[in-house]
Amino acid sequence: MESLARKSKAICPFMKHQSASALRQMAQSSSLAAKAHGCPVVGPALEARRSYSTPSKPVGAQATDALSPKTVAPDAASPVFLHGSSNETNFDYEAVFEEQVNEKRRDKSYRFFNNINRLAREFPKAHLAKEDDKVTVWCSNDYLGMGKNQEVLDTMNRTMLKYGTGAGGTRNIAGHNRHAIALEAELAALHKKEGALVFSSCFVANDAVLSLLGQKMKDLVIFSDELNHASMIVGIRNSRARKHVFQHNNLEQLESLLAQYPKSTPKLIAFESVYSMCGSVAPIEKICDLADKYGALTFLDEVHAVGMYGPHGAGVAEHLDFEAHLEAGIASPAFKTVSDRVDMITGTLGKSFGTVGGYIAASAKMIDWIRSFAPGFIFTTTLPPALMAGTTASIRIVRQNLMDRINQQKNVRYVKKQFEQLGIPVIPNPSHIVPLLVGNAGQAKQASDILLDQHKIYVQAINFPTVARGEERLRITPSPHHSKDISDALIEAVDDVWTKIGLKRVPDWEREGGLCGVGSPVPRADNLWTDEQLALTNTDLNKNVVDPVINQLATSSGVAL
Structure with missing residues (x-):
């Protein structure tokens, strides 16, 4: 035995670094066997000789002879699984589910879904369970009310x-059609990119693209803003790439992280334009500067910006070169714009465009690569033809309707100003999001319930994990259709709720040192929309944006060599 042990220590990397006393101790505690099963040489040998049985002595068989398995002689080469009940009790799965849900109830983060049925002909009205019980919706992400647009509805009905109602399968098998081709061409034209690809949702698009980049691009390092959406976080996790999370919009920290790697190392910076729960806006141009300096790709999520920013609704990247895009219309400006500098732009069809789905716009080569390799695209049933046709119509309407964007921003300004005068704590931001800081999950839910039950106003409470614990809020999103009288009713109701519950107002947050920018001596960012831009009308748009002829993309069907 001693001779065998000496030989084992000579050839086994594990044994070589263990003392004899350590090996004896592991043998006595049974941990040596566990180590052996993990060995690439010994493990398979042990597995082949393992006899399979239930963990304890079976009790008497209860099944009939017809259902009972036949007795088979054990065979080392072909292990037999013995059927029968065990003296042990089953794992209590239901108890796990119940306990974890109860924990959410205890910390007040358990979510109740209100029965909200939006009315197309009465937007922003909806009815509750009973059709005559109507409320005003103030938290929808149908930001422009395109879900009720008559031209979109007619297009979808005709198609x-x-x-028919469905696409019949994946694009690869049965779902590729003229409607997908037209929609992707429209999206590419909107962002002035070479190509675009449509997914079942932007969650799927973000996950599919980010995970694919990490899995297919060796040694990729991803740099992610800490407030990125869950879809981006999941995609980065699934990519299995090395990652760094930088503080929200902190360019100094981002640069220090980028500087750790040679320029030749593949890198990607993932961020959003408008962050939906706080309304902050990314410094896109400066992030592009860092990407150029350190050789990184840029991945920009414009989900909460498309439709509402830029002269044509292409998002914040377009808005940053507003005058140049306004003059060029459907064409590209004569210089490299901020939008040109962003490598990948993802967006949604389910918010400002009023339907459902997601997409990515990028170079033709990148789109063809994603189309060819992304499981989230290849193996997902494509969107229904009617939905894609309706979305194409919606994008064309939004592009040429500057006044919807302007009217939304005017309504946002009005609501924010009235809340400010009342001391209602609006988390400061330069975008269309109006987040009211509550700071307590139970009180946020209570405020939402009172608004709905007593004032017939629907504003959903936002809690963990969507926002951090202690930063719970109500999130209000005015649209172009929330007129002054509807806005005044909201402002009066919110003021009443704040008084009734005793929620903190701005002076209270100031005395506590501030939170989320409320009551803090932090300089406020200027609104993205300037007074000059809000003075424009549809007549200031280039006439080439009205019913433009847009050529289909080769990348939608496959690029011929």
């Missing part, structure tokens, strides 16, 4: 009657 559905002609082509």
